[in-house]
Structure formats: structure tokens, C-alpha cells
Amino acid sequence: MSWLTETLTSTLGRKVIMALTGIFLILFLAVHLTGNLQLLKNDGGEAFNIYAEFMSTNPLIQFVSKGNFFFILLHVLISIFLTRKNRQARPVSYQVAVKSETSTWSSRNMGILGTLIFVFLIIHLKGFWYEMHFGQIPYKNYDGFEARDLYAVVDQAFSQWYWVAVYLVGMLAVAFHLSHGFQSAFQTLGLNHVKYSPAIRFVGLAFAILVPAGFAAIPIMMFFT
Amino acid sequence: MNLTLKVWRQKNSADKGKFETYEVSDISPDMSFLEMFDVLNEQLVNESRDPIHFDHDCREGICGMCSMYINGKPHGPKDAITTCQLHMRSFKDGDTIVVEPWRAKAFPVLKDLVVDRSSFDRIIQAGGYISVNTGGVPDANEIPIRKDIANEAMDAAQCIGCGACVAACKNASAMLFVSAKVSQLALLPQGQVERKSRVENMIAQMDGEGFGACTNTGACEAVCPKEISISNIARMNREYFSAKVSSQKV
Amino acid sequence: MNLNSKIPEGPIAEKWTKHKFNMKLVNPANKRKYDIIVVGSGLAGASASASFAELGYNVKCFCFQDSPRRAHSIAAQGGINAAKNYQNDGDSIYRLFYDTVKGGDYRSREANVHRLAEVSVNIIDQCVAQGVPFAREYGGLLDNRSFGGAQVSRTFYARGQTGQQLLLGAYSALSRQIANGKVKMYARTEMLDLVLVEGKARGIVTRNLVTGKIESHSAHAVVLATGGYGNVFFLSTNAMGSNCTAAWRAHKKGALFGNPCFTQIHPTCIPVSGDHQSKLTLMSESLRNDGRVWVPKVAKPKLTAKEATKIPEEERDYYLERKYPSFGNLVPRDVASRNAKMVCDEGRGVGNTGLAVFLDFADAIKRDGKDVIEAKYGNLFDMYKQITGDNPYEMPMMIYPAVHYTMGGLWVDYNLMTNIPGLYAIGEANFSDHGANRLGASALMQGLADGYFVIPYTIGDYLATMPYTKVDTDHEAFREVESKLKAKLDKLMSIKGKQTVDDFHKALGKIMWEYCGMSRNEEGLKLAKGKIQALKKEFWEDVKVLGSQDELNMSLEKANRVADFIELGELMIDDALHRSESCGGHFREESQTGEGEAKRKDDEFSFVSAWEYKGENQAEELHKEELVFENVKLTQRSYK
Structure with a gap:
């Protein structure tokens, strides 16, 4: 085995892949939210549709987007490998375990949260991303710029309560996943310091609350307006 | 006080094992948890029943031999102590106490509550040392070490190798144990020569022994009787990747 | 020889x-x-x-x-x-x-x-x-x-x-x-x-x-x-x-x-709390740098540490400071231990068992502040609290000597x-x-x-004087030892008596501590020898070892060890009996100064006692290695 494969297939190497892909996805979430908040602009979806059209046609963005999918799949795949190894590491489980005293709930349930997020992601992609790329969305003209009316699709979806509910559950899972994952990624990468680690934990927690809350605000507000 | 004990009994490593329930009475709150087990064992022997086997030696919290998973926590309900330092005043009359062995693939049960922790020894053998032969070393004061660095190294070096970190971890990961030794030697100037090969070899051995990965839950740190910090794990990760990227070993 | x-x-x-x-x-x-x-x-x-x-x-x-x-x-x-x-x-x-x-x-x-x-x-x-x-x-x-x-x-x-x-x-x-x-x-x-x-x-x-x-x-x-x-x-x-x-x-x-x-016998250990006690825990000797050792002047049975704080100064006997004004609480281990035993023998011991003395930090805390004491002894105080449940910042510790x-x-x-x-x-x-x-x-x-x-x-x-040739483990010398050992283990397993191994170990410990502990005398040692011989006989007739030989069997391990402890105990008593001087940790009551301190007899006992085993139930033979002091002048120790 070459040193590279040896490194990347070790438990530590796999954890680092988790951390790096995780950090990329965190960055993606931030960008994604900034774009999506345009849905709340009171312009009948003009800004959002132009933005969406740009994002789905720009070659550079498309390249990054492919990378994004790859990283999501990698994150999922490696987590499956790790979970399997972790399960094997304890063939007989305990009769009694009081875990709540020693660790947070989210830190112990990253797999479940991740699975929830993955299911949410499929629904989410089917609903919007698939429609945008392979569906038949009519074009609208904004001062000579042709853009598909994704806003209408979104607006239609979020007028139904169950779509809103799916998004709320999804964002809740993202929030908990991030509350552990953000700072955990830094710990895995060995980026800890007595001065900066508290700041990382604070930013991580703030991110885990604000970003999912921002995403969740969209369906709620669209549902009520 | 009177207590009900549910204890894991397993004849040997091939046996499937099961819980058995015992009653003990007139337990003094001044007894240590292991002394309570002594009382139970005397009771069992007098009834001609096989006494419960458990590991213990120094009974003052430093040898790392005792290893009981008590009511869902390694070394019982109190922080920063080993099972032998746990006293019965931490329990109430009428309590039911469930006692299990450490559970991990890398710690197979030998009998009852006794597990085989030789995997830890093999990890140390893979590199947890500084290769100096006896004699021919410089005068001790020729290697000055900053006081805070020496203290930090000592914090890590306090590990007693009991395995509570593995027992508590949901993944049965040995990262805290391994990182404590890696940290101690990486911090000290004496450890620099073998810094890279040490961490590479120890991690490879750790993976080979079948321990799980780290999910950074912090459970290990919370149950460690010597309160070893998970910042050591971060340091070990750093050491590992910089070694992997820069060492000459291909 | x-x-x-x-x-x-x-x-x-x-x-x-x-x-x-x-x-x-x-x-x-x-x-x-x-x-x-x-x-x-x-x-x-x-x-x-x-x-x-x-x-x-x-x-x-x-x-x-x-x-x-x-x-x-x-x-x-x-x-x-x-x-x-x-x-x-x-x-x-x-x-x-x-x-x-x-x-x-x-x-x-x-x-x-x-x-x-x-x-x-x-x-x-x-x-x-x-x-x-x-x-x-x-x-x-x-x-x-x-x-x-x-x-x-x-x-x-x-x-x-x-x-x-x-x-x-x-x-x-x-x-x-x-x-x-x-x-x-x-x-x-x-x-x-x-x-x-x-x-x-x-x-x-x-x-x-x-x-x-x-x-x-x-x-x-x-x-x-x-x-x-x-x-x-x-x-x-x-x-x-x-x-x-x-x-x-x-x-x-x-x-x-x-x-x-x-x-x-180390003077600062946590006292025995009851019959269940399985081992003793040492508290570092350094505690005596700041702690003051005392017992009440008049016996107060079952005095607790909490009650002790209310006992006025004039009713306390800081016996080490009183007897050894120049060394005070810092006398060597053997002297400190022996004096603790003496005050307890007088009935002035404290705690439930009467086998403890106080080690008091109240003055040190008053003088230096709690922070200073905590910095010096924090981990020891925590350990003490963990084991006894008493907080030594608020009340005196109880200590008693233990074999170390x-x-x-x-x-x-x-x-x-x-x-x-x-x-x-x-x-x-x-x-x-x-x-x-x-x-x-x-x-x-x-x-x-x-x-x-x-x-x-x-x-x-x-x-360098040995040939390289190895002895095969099939050699008859190995075979013979193996078969004798197996017979011994078989014997241990076959007794199937009524008393547990710990019963015997505790009985042995009691004899040794009583007669061959901190102070020893001829009469007691002779009595103890008889008791140990009887215990040995009883052990081989009545010990109860469960389980089998071909498995992890801690009772068998222990029985095997206790059998040897009993025999060694007898030799210790023979040695203590023979050495009728006091020296270091060995205090023979017959050999003390007018002030009750240990007195060596250099002209008679300046040798190493080396005992030779002569066979089952036979008296061991004493060989003497004379000690020659060419560099150090022999003096009587004094800590007054």
C-alpha cells in the first residue's frame, strides 16, 4: 500500500476526509443561504430567478456544483465505512449506558442526523434541482435576460404545509448535525488551541443556529404570505 | 445498606455469558466498591459458588488494573477516579447496580469482568518510547525544558492505561490512550528524533487492533480517571498528518 | 556455609x-x-x-x-x-x-x-x-x-x-x-x-x-x-x-x-475503617511538614474528626512536639509510627476503632492561607476526602501507621x-x-x-564462565519440579475445607501485626510462633478453594501465595526473636533507652541474618554476615 492510500484509509485519514468535505459543505451552505434569501425579496422572484439561472448555467459554478455532489457522496460513503468499523469495534453492547452525562446527544447521533439530512436532500433535489435541470419550467424575461421561473415552483411548493414540514425537519437535523460537526471538523484536523478553540466552538454554534434558521425562515414566510 | 447487584458472568472467552443477580447486605458506606465485591465473593465462596473474577491490584487508583463498567459508566458514577477509589457512600440503600466488563473487540473478555488489554501494550511497543539504550545519555540538565511544556507533557503522561476511554467511547476508540503517549513524547525535546515514525506506527497498530474511529464526542475525556484532555487527540491528528505528508517513508 | x-x-x-x-x-x-x-x-x-x-x-x-x-x-x-x-x-x-x-x-x-x-x-x-x-x-x-x-x-x-x-x-x-x-x-x-x-x-x-x-x-x-x-x-x-x-x-x-x-511501617496512612478493609492507602510523608500530630490528653473514645475541632488547645497532646522538641512532627518514620502506637495503646487513640491519631492542618491554614495549603497538598486532601468522606480543610485528618x-x-x-x-x-x-x-x-x-x-x-x-549449552525443559530437573508443583496444586484444590483463603490471610495478618509489627517482645514472638504453626496446620486441613486448575482462578492463585506467606511469617518471627536488639524499624521492647527509644547492640548484632531453609517443619539455620564499617561512625540516633 502506498503511503497515500495508507493514510487515507486509516481511521484518522477517513476522519480527515469527513472533516474536509464537511467544511466544504459548510461553506456551500453559507453561499446557498445567501442566494436563497433572495426568495424573500418582494420582487415577484426576479432577483432569485436571475440568480438561479446564473447558477445553473455558469460553467464554473457547474463545475463546483459537481464537486459539491461528489463531496456529499464522499462524506456519506466514508461515514458508512467508519460506522461499520465502529460497530465492529464493539461486538457486544452494554446493558446499561448513561451517555447523556458524558457527551452531547448530537455528537452520538451524527449518523442518524446524517441519514435524515440525506433523505431530505433527495426530496429537496427532486423538488427543485431536478426540476431546474431536467424539468419544463417556463422562461421569464427580465430586461432582456431569459430566466426560468423557479420562484413559481418554490412558491407553489411552500404553499403546501407538508413541504414546509419536510423543510423544518430537514433544517432541524442540519442544525444538530452542525452543532457537533462544525467544531468536530476542526478537532479532527488538529486545529485546536487554547486561545482559539473557544471561538471556534462559539462560531460553530452560532452557525448551527443561524444558518438553518435562515433556511427555515424561507418556507415559513412563504407559506404565510 | 442492602444492594442488588446485576453482574456479568462469563466462564471464559468462548462462553456466551449472562447477567446474574446477587443480593448483598450490611454494606458499610466506608467500603470501597471493590471491598463490597470482596464481601460478595466471600459470601459466594461460603455458598460454594464460583467467586466473581475482576481485575484489581494497587487499589489506590494508579495501576490501572481495575475496570468495571458500573451503571452505564466506566469506573462508576463519580468523575476522575478509578473503580477502586469509588466508595459505597456514593450509592443509596436499596440501589440496583449493574456491573459489566469493558466492551470492545480489542478487549476480549477472559472471565467475568476480566478483559485482555494487551492491545494497549502492543500499541506502546509499536513506538511509544524514545530509543535510548541504558547509559551514554547526556546529563539530565543538558536538556532544558520549559516548565509549562513539562507540565503539559506530564498531564498527558499521567495516563494509567485502564481503558476507560475505550469503554466509554461509542466507537470503542483508543484515540485518547494513544494520543496521550504521542502528545507526551511530541512535546518533549527528547521525543523529536522519532516524532514522525512514532505516530505513524502507533496509529497503524491501533487500527490493526480493531479499535473504532473518533467521533469527537468527548466521552473519553469525561470518564478518564486522570482527566486527560481530548486536546491531545487534536495534537495527535496534527502529528499524524504532518508526519504522513513529510516523512520519507513511502 | x-x-x-x-x-x-x-x-x-x-x-x-x-x-x-x-x-x-x-x-x-x-x-x-x-x-x-x-x-x-x-x-x-x-x-x-x-x-x-x-x-x-x-x-x-x-x-x-x-x-x-x-x-x-x-x-x-x-x-x-x-x-x-x-x-x-x-x-x-x-x-x-x-x-x-x-x-x-x-x-x-x-x-x-x-x-x-x-x-x-x-x-x-x-x-x-x-x-x-x-x-x-x-x-x-x-x-x-x-x-x-x-x-x-x-x-x-x-x-x-x-x-x-x-x-x-x-x-x-x-x-x-x-x-x-x-x-x-x-x-x-x-x-x-x-x-x-x-x-x-x-x-x-x-x-x-x-x-x-x-x-x-x-x-x-x-x-x-x-x-x-x-x-x-x-x-x-x-x-x-x-x-x-x-x-x-x-x-x-x-x-x-x-x-x-x-x-x-509508614506513619501516615489512612486508618482502617472496618473489618472489610482490604488494603491501606499511604498519604505522602510530606504532609508532616505542615500538619501537627495530636491526640486528646485524656482518652475520648470514638472521637470523630468533626468533634475534634471543638476540643480546646489545652486538652490536646501534641505528643511528637512535646517529646522531640527539635524534630517535632518531622521525626523519622519509625519513631513517628511507634509513638502513634504508644498513644493508641494508652487508649487515647481516636476514631471508631481507637486506632488513629489526628494530623491537623488548622494552624497551617490559618498561618499560610487555604490556597497555599491547597497548592501543596491539594491532591492528597482530595484523595483523603474521597476515601474517608471527611474534608481535611475543615477538620483534622486521621492517620495511623501501616506496613509499607x-x-x-x-x-x-x-x-x-x-x-x-x-x-x-x-x-x-x-x-x-x-x-x-x-x-x-x-x-x-x-x-x-x-x-x-x-x-x-x-x-x-x-x-562469561557459563557454557552456551542450553538445558532442555524436558530435562528431569524440570520434570521433577513440575510434578511436585502439580501435586501441591492438586492438594490445595482437594482440601475442600470450610474457611476461605482470605480468612487465613486475615488471621495471619492479625498475628503478624500484633506480635511482629511496630514493637516486638520475646514473649509475644514466642506466642506468635505457636499461633502461626497452628494456622499453617489449619490451612492445609481446612482451606476452601473453588473452581478448577485449568482456568483463571484467583482463589487458587491467592491460596498458593498465602501458603507461602504463612511460612515466611514464621521465619520473620524467628528472625525478630533472635535479634534481641532494637534497630530501625525493628523495635524490641527489651532493648530501649531510659527514654523509651530504640537501642542498638552493635557489639552483638552488627551482622546480616541470613537464614537457610532446612526442610519442611524444621528450624531454619542462621548464618551471619558480619558488617564492617570502615567509613561511617556508628552512633545512637537521637531526635530530641
């Missing part, structure tokens, strides 16, 4: 250097043709195993614990002495030598002690190179503290866990050699007997504690590093597994036992070889360096000195 201590000629400071030159060497290429067995993996055993392997010998190392890292050396708290004179306070090799001989109450061998002081400086260098994180000054150099009444600061320490750090250092060196394939480690394996071929130690027979398998191991030399026998008292600060079996079985094969009655260390052990010559060729004893297992009383922070020093810097040289001198 002619006891030859083989002390080299010449001035004391040159003996070791000259001896090292005069010893025969084994060619590096030939070292790999020799096998050495080391029993025990504590400071002495691990350091010796690693050093042998580094030299090129093939080593087999055995320990009964699950890992060599667990040996009881790990529990030493205070520190390790070395004559480095880093503090510029007038320390020297000669001063450490002098202090150790004097501290041992002039019952140790000068030449051995001087060598110990010489190599003490190398130990610190070695440990630092291994990465032992000793305490440091702000300038980055090593810190020292004073210890055990020494007038210089020569104790190196790693918080309150010096023994742990030194052992882990030796364990890491050992681990490296295990990885190199030069040491084969046998954990959870107990030595049960020594095998002699043509009068030489050529191997051991062991029991695999997991499978119960009896196995033979052959070698060119056998090194016992099996620690002390304090557990003969049942309650001691030793680990639960610490035992005398390996040393005792070697004794029964002909190795002489030196000064068996010399035991050290055994100065006696297998008799060895200057080369650390017993009178059996090829059988060595190192560390606490031998009798050699501490005389009748060991100074604080000297046990770690001796263990590592023997293992790193003495035996690696002296064993070569012996092996």
Missing part, C-alpha cells in the same frame, strides 16, 4: 570502578547465545530486562499482572533521590551514602550503599533521556525537593506520581525490546518454582494464570525482581497481588533469606547474586541497601540502580 559477600578491595569510592574493570566480559557476538529469565516487571525487573536486551542477551520477562506497566512501583508518590547537587546545597555521593547508612540504622553493607549513591546520578540522566517528565524550574532545569528529613534537596519528582513516571519510562524501554524481539514478555504468568541443574539456577516453572497451564522455562541465569512481602500482614500499602512466592520458593531451593524481620516496605529479602552478594549460582535478586526483593530502615525516596533509586546500572555488568561476570 561460608557467606562470601565478595566486596571488592580498596577505598570505598573506588570499589565499584575497580570491580567493573576486573569483571569478566561476554563478547558482544556471544551475548546472543545466553538466555536470561527476569521475574517481575517493576522498576528493577523492567529496567534490567530492557538493559539486558540492549546488550544483546535473550530475555524472558514474567509478571502476574495483565501488563508489565502495572507493577506496584507505579504507586510510589514522593520522588527519587540522586546525589546530583543541582541545588548547590552541599550534596555529594558521599553524603547520600552516609545518610543512607545512618538512616538504615547501621545494618546495611557500606560498599553496596556507596555504589547505590554513585549510580544514582546516572539514573536521573537515563530517565530524562527516556522522556520522564520530571518537575522543572522556570529556567527549564530540574527541580528538587527535600524529603524524609534529609538536610539537602536531592529528591527529583514528577508531581505525586514519580513511581508511575519512572515505571512507565522503564516499561517503554522494555516495550521497545519486546518489539525488537529481544524480550519475550509473559504477562499473567506467575513463577511458582526455581529449577536447579547441577547446583545452578537454570530455569523456572510458571503457571499461566489464564489457562492454568504449568510451563517450564530454561535459561542461563534467573533474576528475581519480585518486590517485597509486606502483604504478609494482610493489610499494607502493597498492591493486592504483591506476594513473596517467587522469592520464598527460591529460598526453599537453597537461597538464603536476609533480615526477614526488617519491615518498614520490607527491607529484608533474599541475601545477595555485592554482585546481587544469591548464594545459588546464577540466581540474582534485585530491587525490593533483595535485602541489600537499606539496612533496618529505608529513607524516603530511596526505594525507586535502588530498584533502578540495580536494574539499569548494576546487574547488567555483574551478570556478565557470571555468564
Whole structure:
């Protein structure tokens, strides 16, 4: 085995892949939210549709987007490998375990949260991303710029309560996943310091609350307006 | 006080094992948890029943031999102590106490509550040392070490190798144990020569022994009787990747 | 028998250097043709195993614990002495030598002690190179503290866990050699007997504690590093597994036992809380630097620590300060222990059992503030609170003496070889360096000195005379020992009596503590001898061992050890009876000064008692190694 494969297939190497892909996805979430908040602009979806059209046609963005999918799949795949190894590491489980005293709930349930997020992601992609790329969305003209009316699709979806509910559950899972994952990624990468680690934990927690809350605000507000 | 004990009994490593329930009475709150087990064992022997086997030696919290998973926590309900330092005043009359062995693939049960922790020894053998032969070393004061660095190294070096970190971890990961030794030697100037090969070899051995990965839950740190910090794990990760990227070993 | 201590000629400071030159060497290429067995993996055993392997010998190392890292050396708290004179306070090799001989109450061998002081400086260098994180000054150099009444600061320490750090250092060196394939480690394996071929130690027979398998191991030399026998008292600060079996079985094969009655009783331990007590916990001696020892002037049965705070000054007897105004609470271990016993015998002891005295920090806290006391002793106070439930910041601690260390052990010559060729004893297992009383922070020093810097040289001198030929474990000598052992184990299993092993161990401990503990007298010792003989008989008729031989069976392990403790106990009593002087930890009531202090009889007892086993139920024969003091002047110790 070459040193590279040896490194990347070790438990530590796999954890680092988790951390790096995780950090990329965190960055993606931030960008994604900034774009999506345009849905709340009171312009009948003009800004959002132009933005969406740009994002789905720009070659550079498309390249990054492919990378994004790859990283999501990698994150999922490696987590499956790790979970399997972790399960094997304890063939007989305990009769009694009081875990709540020693660790947070989210830190112990990253797999479940991740699975929830993955299911949410499929629904989410089917609903919007698939429609945008392979569906038949009519074009609208904004001062000579042709853009598909994704806003209408979104607006239609979020007028139904169950779509809103799916998004709320999804964002809740993202929030908990991030509350552990953000700072955990830094710990895995060995980026800890007595001065900066508290700041990382604070930013991580703030991110885990604000970003999912921002995403969740969209369906709620669209549902009520 | 009177207590009900549910204890894991397993004849040997091939046996499937099961819980058995015992009653003990007139337990003094001044007894240590292991002394309570002594009382139970005397009771069992007098009834001609096989006494419960458990590991213990120094009974003052430093040898790392005792290893009981008590009511869902390694070394019982109190922080920063080993099972032998746990006293019965931490329990109430009428309590039911469930006692299990450490559970991990890398710690197979030998009998009852006794597990085989030789995997830890093999990890140390893979590199947890500084290769100096006896004699021919410089005068001790020729290697000055900053006081805070020496203290930090000592914090890590306090590990007693009991395995509570593995027992508590949901993944049965040995990262805290391994990182404590890696940290101690990486911090000290004496450890620099073998810094890279040490961490590479120890991690490879750790993976080979079948321990799980780290999910950074912090459970290990919370149950460690010597309160070893998970910042050591971060340091070990750093050491590992910089070694992997820069060492000459291909 | 002619006891030859083989002390080299010449001035004391040159003996070791000259001896090292005069010893025969084994060619590096030939070292790999020799096998050495080391029993025990504590400071002495691990350091010796690693050093042998580094030299090129093939080593087999055995320990009964699950890992060599667990040996009881790990529990030493205070520190390790070395004559480095880093503090510029007038320390020297000669001063450490002098202090150790004097501290041992002039019952140790000068030449051995001087060598110990010489190599003490190398130990610190070695440990630092291994990465032992000793305490440091702000300038980055090593810190020292004073210890055990020494007038210089020569104790190196790693918080309150010096023994742990030194052992882990030796364990890491050992681990490296295990990885190199030069040491084969046998954990959870107990030595049960020594095998002699043509009068030489050529191997051991062991029991695999997991499978119960009896196995033979052959070698060119056998090194016992099996620690002390304090557990003969049942309650001691030793680990639960610490035992005398390996040393005792070697004794029964002909190795002489030196000064068996010399035991050290440490004054500051947490008192016994009840019949359930399984072991005692030491509180570092350093506590006496600030704590004041007292009992009430008039007996107050079952006085608790909480009630004690309300007892006015004039009703307290600070008996150490009263009797020893110049040393006060800092008198040596043996004096402090004996005085605690005396006040308790007068009925003035405190606590539930009446077997405790107070160690009070109220004045120190008032004087220095709680923060200062916490910084000095915080971990000890926490440990005390954990065990007793009392908070020593608010009320006095209760302490009582407990068995801590055994100065006696297998008799060895200057080369650390017993009178059996090829059988060595190192560390606490031998009798050699501490005389009748060991100074604080000297046990770690001796263990590592023997293992790193003495035996690696002296064993070569012996092996150089040995042929390379190995003895096969099918040899009849091995077969014979194996079958005798199996018969003994069968016998233990077959008694199926009524009393548990612990019942016997407790009974033995009670006899030993009562009659052969902190003070001893002829009448009591004679009584105890009868009691032990009766106990031995009862043991072999009524002990109850369950389970089978071919499995992990801790009752069987213990029964086997207790059987030996009973026999050793009898020898300790014989030795204590014979030595009718008081010296160090051995206080014979018949031999005291007008003020009740220990009185040596140098003209009669200036020798090492080396006992020879003569057979089952026969009196052992005493051999004397005269002690010659050429450098240290013998004086009566006084701490008034």
C-alpha cells in the first residue's frame, strides 16, 4: 500500500476526509443561504430567478456544483465505512449506558442526523434541482435576460404545509448535525488551541443556529404570505 | 445498606455469558466498591459458588488494573477516579447496580469482568518510547525544558492505561490512550528524533487492533480517571498528518 | 556455609570502578547465545530486562499482572533521590551514602550503599533521556525537593506520581525490546518454582494464570525482581497481588533469606475503617511538614474528626512536639509510627476503632492561607476526602501507621547474586541497601540502580564462565519440579475445607501485626510462633478453594501465595526473636533507652541474618554476615 492510500484509509485519514468535505459543505451552505434569501425579496422572484439561472448555467459554478455532489457522496460513503468499523469495534453492547452525562446527544447521533439530512436532500433535489435541470419550467424575461421561473415552483411548493414540514425537519437535523460537526471538523484536523478553540466552538454554534434558521425562515414566510 | 447487584458472568472467552443477580447486605458506606465485591465473593465462596473474577491490584487508583463498567459508566458514577477509589457512600440503600466488563473487540473478555488489554501494550511497543539504550545519555540538565511544556507533557503522561476511554467511547476508540503517549513524547525535546515514525506506527497498530474511529464526542475525556484532555487527540491528528505528508517513508 | 559477600578491595569510592574493570566480559557476538529469565516487571525487573536486551542477551520477562506497566512501583508518590547537587546545597555521593547508612540504622553493607549513591546520578540522566517528565524550574532545569528529613534537596519528582513516571519510562524501554524481539514478555504468568541443574539456577516453572497451564522455562541465569512481602500482614500499602512466592520458593531451593524481620511501617496512612478493609492507602510523608500530630490528653473514645475541632488547645497532646522538641512532627518514620502506637495503646487513640491519631492542618491554614495549603497538598486532601468522606480543610485528618516496605529479602552478594549460582535478586526483593530502615525516596533509586546500572555488568561476570549449552525443559530437573508443583496444586484444590483463603490471610495478618509489627517482645514472638504453626496446620486441613486448575482462578492463585506467606511469617518471627536488639524499624521492647527509644547492640548484632531453609517443619539455620564499617561512625540516633 502506498503511503497515500495508507493514510487515507486509516481511521484518522477517513476522519480527515469527513472533516474536509464537511467544511466544504459548510461553506456551500453559507453561499446557498445567501442566494436563497433572495426568495424573500418582494420582487415577484426576479432577483432569485436571475440568480438561479446564473447558477445553473455558469460553467464554473457547474463545475463546483459537481464537486459539491461528489463531496456529499464522499462524506456519506466514508461515514458508512467508519460506522461499520465502529460497530465492529464493539461486538457486544452494554446493558446499561448513561451517555447523556458524558457527551452531547448530537455528537452520538451524527449518523442518524446524517441519514435524515440525506433523505431530505433527495426530496429537496427532486423538488427543485431536478426540476431546474431536467424539468419544463417556463422562461421569464427580465430586461432582456431569459430566466426560468423557479420562484413559481418554490412558491407553489411552500404553499403546501407538508413541504414546509419536510423543510423544518430537514433544517432541524442540519442544525444538530452542525452543532457537533462544525467544531468536530476542526478537532479532527488538529486545529485546536487554547486561545482559539473557544471561538471556534462559539462560531460553530452560532452557525448551527443561524444558518438553518435562515433556511427555515424561507418556507415559513412563504407559506404565510 | 442492602444492594442488588446485576453482574456479568462469563466462564471464559468462548462462553456466551449472562447477567446474574446477587443480593448483598450490611454494606458499610466506608467500603470501597471493590471491598463490597470482596464481601460478595466471600459470601459466594461460603455458598460454594464460583467467586466473581475482576481485575484489581494497587487499589489506590494508579495501576490501572481495575475496570468495571458500573451503571452505564466506566469506573462508576463519580468523575476522575478509578473503580477502586469509588466508595459505597456514593450509592443509596436499596440501589440496583449493574456491573459489566469493558466492551470492545480489542478487549476480549477472559472471565467475568476480566478483559485482555494487551492491545494497549502492543500499541506502546509499536513506538511509544524514545530509543535510548541504558547509559551514554547526556546529563539530565543538558536538556532544558520549559516548565509549562513539562507540565503539559506530564498531564498527558499521567495516563494509567485502564481503558476507560475505550469503554466509554461509542466507537470503542483508543484515540485518547494513544494520543496521550504521542502528545507526551511530541512535546518533549527528547521525543523529536522519532516524532514522525512514532505516530505513524502507533496509529497503524491501533487500527490493526480493531479499535473504532473518533467521533469527537468527548466521552473519553469525561470518564478518564486522570482527566486527560481530548486536546491531545487534536495534537495527535496534527502529528499524524504532518508526519504522513513529510516523512520519507513511502 | 561460608557467606562470601565478595566486596571488592580498596577505598570505598573506588570499589565499584575497580570491580567493573576486573569483571569478566561476554563478547558482544556471544551475548546472543545466553538466555536470561527476569521475574517481575517493576522498576528493577523492567529496567534490567530492557538493559539486558540492549546488550544483546535473550530475555524472558514474567509478571502476574495483565501488563508489565502495572507493577506496584507505579504507586510510589514522593520522588527519587540522586546525589546530583543541582541545588548547590552541599550534596555529594558521599553524603547520600552516609545518610543512607545512618538512616538504615547501621545494618546495611557500606560498599553496596556507596555504589547505590554513585549510580544514582546516572539514573536521573537515563530517565530524562527516556522522556520522564520530571518537575522543572522556570529556567527549564530540574527541580528538587527535600524529603524524609534529609538536610539537602536531592529528591527529583514528577508531581505525586514519580513511581508511575519512572515505571512507565522503564516499561517503554522494555516495550521497545519486546518489539525488537529481544524480550519475550509473559504477562499473567506467575513463577511458582526455581529449577536447579547441577547446583545452578537454570530455569523456572510458571503457571499461566489464564489457562492454568504449568510451563517450564530454561535459561542461563534467573533474576528475581519480585518486590517485597509486606502483604504478609494482610493489610499494607502493597498492591493486592504483591506476594513473596517467587522469592520464598527460591529460598526453599537453597537461597538464603536476609533480615526477614526488617519491615518498614509508614506513619501516615489512612486508618482502617472496618473489618472489610482490604488494603491501606499511604498519604505522602510530606504532609508532616505542615500538619501537627495530636491526640486528646485524656482518652475520648470514638472521637470523630468533626468533634475534634471543638476540643480546646489545652486538652490536646501534641505528643511528637512535646517529646522531640527539635524534630517535632518531622521525626523519622519509625519513631513517628511507634509513638502513634504508644498513644493508641494508652487508649487515647481516636476514631471508631481507637486506632488513629489526628494530623491537623488548622494552624497551617490559618498561618499560610487555604490556597497555599491547597497548592501543596491539594491532591492528597482530595484523595483523603474521597476515601474517608471527611474534608481535611475543615477538620483534622486521621492517620495511623501501616506496613509499607520490607527491607529484608533474599541475601545477595555485592554482585546481587544469591548464594545459588546464577540466581540474582534485585530491587525490593533483595535485602541489600537499606539496612533496618529505608529513607524516603530511596526505594525507586535502588530498584533502578540495580536494574539499569548494576546487574547488567555483574551478570556478565557470571555468564562469561557459563557454557552456551542450553538445558532442555524436558530435562528431569524440570520434570521433577513440575510434578511436585502439580501435586501441591492438586492438594490445595482437594482440601475442600470450610474457611476461605482470605480468612487465613486475615488471621495471619492479625498475628503478624500484633506480635511482629511496630514493637516486638520475646514473649509475644514466642506466642506468635505457636499461633502461626497452628494456622499453617489449619490451612492445609481446612482451606476452601473453588473452581478448577485449568482456568483463571484467583482463589487458587491467592491460596498458593498465602501458603507461602504463612511460612515466611514464621521465619520473620524467628528472625525478630533472635535479634534481641532494637534497630530501625525493628523495635524490641527489651532493648530501649531510659527514654523509651530504640537501642542498638552493635557489639552483638552488627551482622546480616541470613537464614537457610532446612526442610519442611524444621528450624531454619542462621548464618551471619558480619558488617564492617570502615567509613561511617556508628552512633545512637537521637531526635530530641
